[in-house]
Each structure stands twice: as C-alpha cells, then as structure tokens.
Amino acid sequence: MIALCTGISIFGLLLCLAGAGIAAKGVFISEEQASELAGTYWDENLKLRETLLAQSRLARNGLCLVAAGTGFQIISALLATI
Numbered sequence: 001m002i003a004l005c006t007g008i009s010i011f012g013l014l015l016c017l018a019g020a021g022i023a024a025k026g027v028f029i030s031e032e033q034a035s036e037l038a039g040t041y042w043d044e045n046l047k048l049r050e051t052l053l054a055q056s057r058l059a060r061n062g063l064c065l066v067a068a069g070t071g072f073q074i075i076s077a078l079l080a081t082i
Helices: 002-024 031-037 045-081
Strands: none
Touching: 002 045, 031 045
C-alpha cells in the first residue's frame, strides 16, 4: 500500500510540475514578440488577439494539470491513512 501511495503522490507532483511549466510558457514572450504586439493597427490587432487566446489556453490547461496533480496528492494522503 505504501508503494501505491508513493506512486500516486509522485504522479501528482509530476502533473503539478508539468502544469506549472505549461502555464508559465504562456506568460513569457520574446522582445520581438512584444514589439510586434505593441504595434499600432488601423482596425484590429489580430496577432495580439491570437496571442492572448493562446496564452489563455496555456494558462487554463496548465492550471487544470496543477489541480489534477493536487487531487492525486490528496488521494495519496487519504489512502495512506487507511
């Protein structure tokens, strides 16, 4: 039972790590991207719109993985008390 709990906990930690990395990936942009996004446009800045939507998806997906990883760690802790 201890090996199962340890495996579940490690799996949860790996999910949290992956989720944090995915969420962080959406936050970081290069200087070139920042300059391109900061430009002025007559109508709509489609590049800015696409970038914001992509960042939002990465953040959402990353935080879902963090939540799932935390859930696995909670399950592991509950199983360890049985």
